Amino acid sequence: MGSSSVRSSTRVLVVDDEETLRDFYAALLQDEGYTVETATAGNEAYEKMSLGGYDLVLLDLMIPELSGTEIVEKLHLTKPQKPNKAVVALTNLADEKVAAHLAELGVKGYLVKSNYTPDVLLAEVKKFL
Numbered sequence: 412m413g414s415s416s417v418r419s420s421t422r423v424l425v426v427d428d429e430e431t432l433r434d435f436y437a438a439l440l441q442d443e444g445y446t447v448e449t450a451t452a453g454n455e456a457y458e459k460m461s462l463g464g465y466d467l468v469l470l471d472l473m474i475p476e477l478s479g480t481e482i483v484e485k486l487h488l489t490k491p492q493k494p495n496k497a498v499v500a501l502t503n504l505a506d507e508k509v510a511a512h513l514a515e516l517g518v519k520g521y522l523v524k525s526n527y528t529p530d531v532l533l534a535e536v537k538k539f540l
Contacts, residue, residue, distance in 0.1 A: 421540060422464060425449045426456040426479065427471040427501070432524070436469060436501075439529055440536065453477025460498075463491030467539055470518075472502040472509070480509060487516045497539040 423445045427433040430451075437447045448465075450456035453476035460468060460482060472479035479500060486495075499520040500513055510521040519539055527535065 419444050419446060421445045421466045423447050423536075424456070424459055424465045424468045424495075426451075426469065426474065428452060428474045429471075435529075436532075439533065443533060451475075453479075453482055457482045457485060460486055460495055461489070461491050463493035463495050465495045466497065467536065468495050468498045469501040469536075470498055472500055472504050480513065483513055483516050483518055499535075499539055 421444075423440050425433055425436045425440070425447060426449070427436065428451050433449050433451065437449050440447045448459065450459055451474075453474050456470065456474070456479075457477055459465075470479040470482065477485070479502065483498065497519040498517070499522060500510070500518055501522045501524060503524050505523045513521060520535070522532070522535060
């Protein structure tokens, strides 16, 4: 299997309530050949993550309904139907305590949006995949 067919079978969920950013991240990943789904708020994200099966979830922490942290805490207790291979916080909240708490719950990375250009973000995504 070539790398493009591997990528097309790679499922990524982008959770962000800011439409411009969500669409930007989704397009960036789709251009790389990944299969991308999106969610705009906590309840929708929780439902999708509960079904699971994502290779990567890029999860904003400050979203309506349930925060990204609340979603991770709930999933830690209830376990998704299929595992999500990697959940990575992608947020503007630079908070070491929150990052440490999420790491304890199995979150694989904590990326502060303002620190990443598109190219660097893609390189980070590839590390988690």
